[in-house]
Amino acid sequence: MRQAPDGPLSGAARRPGLPRGPAERGHPAPTQSDTATVQAYAHVRDLPADALALLAEAESQHVEFGADWYANLIDTVQAQAPRSAEVRLHVLRQDGQVKAVLPTVRHARRLGPEVASLSNFYSALYAPALADGVDAPALLPLLRSLRRERVAAYRFAPMDPQSRPFQVLREAMRLAGLSTHAYFAFGNWYLPVHQSWPAYLQARSGQIRSALKRQGKKFAAEGGRLEIVHGGPALMPALAAYESVYARSWKLPEPYPAFMPGLIQLCARRGWLRLGVAWLGEQPIAAQIWIVANGRADIYKLAYDETYKALAPGTLLTAHLMEQAMDVDQVREIDYLIGDDPYKAAWMSHRRERFGLVAYDPLTVGGLLGLARQQIGAAWRRWHPKPALHNDNAAAA
Known part of the structure; x- marks a missing residue:
């Protein structure tokens, strides 16, 4: 194991049966520790303005930390989840001031409930929203309120192990008496941008440059064109083009079909969308979803029709x-x-x-069993290590 506010919320309907304010059905009443209070809410649209403001601050670091992202995830994914999975957004206040928002899903299990981050395979990054100056001891009242519910296990992923939220959450769980462990989730390739496109392209290999030039000429000669849609009247035709390409690609159907249309329309509304489409005549043959915000461009989804692979529409669209x-x-x-x-x-x-972070409460049966499995798995990995991926930061050829 390797160690280590702007824009309105979506108007989609709330999952039936979930309460509007501080969680009622199956949710804890507000808890208090000295001058700290913790409340749980079932949807971001139920959050008070100061909690939304803290999420907006977090969103300025990454779109997946904001209220709009969570609203789309709740409305299109969690709304389809079994009743045993309940969204809870925990709001921690100290002296009346919001100090943290921890978006979670509570899962009912036979040996005790589990609490997980409000994230899934659509999520590239997760973090609790923390006010300036919040450290691990300041987060303790929130973790203690969860322990009083006899939560057996806690799972938060994917996270940046170098970030303050990761360090604070990990230490807070340890201080709360939980057996806490970090684990590798996935690798993440990125490019710090210090140059223009021509300069960047010149630094690529001659093979890449010649391939782009050759394939670009061939694509144009066949009647191909490239389009980037931000929103407006072109949005719905571009969305239809993306869905058409995706359906004809090698990729499996989306398990939650409403998520991507919801995300695309959200990004268009917020000015984040860069929906690229490669057309051959009137036929879309490749499509990519990029999210551009806060000085970052996230390459979120891509697909192409393998019938036209020889034209390299995906490569040309990426460029x-x-x-x-x-x-x-x-x-x-x-x-x-x-x-x-x-x-x-x-x-x-x-x-x-x-x-990711996983933690177990050793005072619960489920926590003890989870901890035992964790220790057995760690011992197995020590005896059967996988080759580590070489992680140098040299420029790619």
Whole structure:
């Protein structure tokens, strides 16, 4: 194991049966410790204004930390979850001031409930929203309120192991008496942007440059064109084009079909969307979803129709969107988000890692069993180590 506010909320309907204010059905009453109070809410739209403001501050670091992201995730994913999975957004106040918002999902289990981050395979990064100056002891009242519910296990991922939220949450769980462990989640390739698109392209290998030039000429000769949609009247045709390409690609159908349309429309409304489409005549043959905000360009989704693989529409579209991100949007970083797919090293220059946190309450049966499994798994990995992925930050060829 490796150690280590702007824009209105979506108006989608709330999951039936969930309470409006501080959680009622199956939710704890507000708890108090000295001058600290903790309340739980079932949806971001139920949060008070000061808690939304703290989420807005967090969103300025990454879009997935904001209220709009969580609203779409709740409305399109969690709304389809079993009743045993309940969204709870825990708000910690000290002397009446909001100090933290911890978005979670509480899962009912046979050997005791588990609390997990409000995230899933659509999430590239997760973090609690913390006010300035909040440290691990300040977060303790929130963790203690969860322990009083006899929560057996806690799972938070994916997180940046170098970030303050990761360090604070890990130490707070330890201080609360939980057996806490960090684990590797996935690799993340990214590119700090210090140059224009022409300069960047010149630094690529001759093979990449010649391939882009050759394939670009062939694509144009066949009647191909590239389009980047931000929103407006072109949005719905571009969304339909993306869904058409995705359905004809090698990728499996989306398990939650409403999530991506919700995200695309959210990003268009907030000015974040860069939806690239490669057209061959009137036929869309490749599509990519990039999210541009806070000086970052996140490459979120991509797909192409393998029938037209010889035209390299995905490669040409990536180059077109990178030029937009560098020279028009002038971002500081381009991020390939999840995974160590080999092709990412050809475009990106650096690699970092995302981790998760898992903690067990040793005073619960479920926690003891989880801890035992954790220790057995750790011993197995020590005796059967996997080769470590070389993590140098040299520029890709």
